[in-house]
Amino acid sequence: MSNKDTVKSKINEAEDFARKVWLAGLGAYGKSVEEAQGRYDKLSAEASKMFDELVTKGETLEDDARSKFQSTTNDVENRVADVRKKLGLDVDHSDQKIEELSAKVDALTEAVAKLAANK
Incomplete structure (x- = not known):
């Protein structure tokens, strides 16, 4: 080569x-x-x-x-x-209960007023 x-x-x-x-x-x-x-x-x-x-x-x-x-x-x-x-505040009777309680409060208020007047 x-x-x-x-x-x-x-x-x-x-x-x-x-x-x-x-x-x-x-x-x-x-x-x-x-x-x-x-x-x-x-x-x-x-x-x-x-x-x-x-x-x-x-x-x-x-x-x-x-x-x-x-x-x-x-x-x-x-x-x-x-x-x-x-x-006692069931939904079905709540209006009736409120009226009853309101009547009781009114009666107590009247009784207290009479007692206060007698003294």
Whole structure:
């Protein structure tokens, strides 16, 4: 082989090696893009799943809170009804009770006035 052929051979080897380095870099870039896309897809699916789970949990908590609020409201209403009943202020008879109490107050006022007049 001549000196010229040896130089051409070395240049061809260098070009092949440079091309292989370029292709390896390009392959590494392609692989990293594929991995990044795979991770993005996985994270996106997990985020969507997590969101759906959070919505479901929120609905459960909302239902529990609504149920407890309704239960508490019913308890308060029942207690108020019991107190009204014990005081004789049932809704059905409240006007009649007020009239009776008013009549008793009037009678007591009259009795006190008579006692005060006799002294």
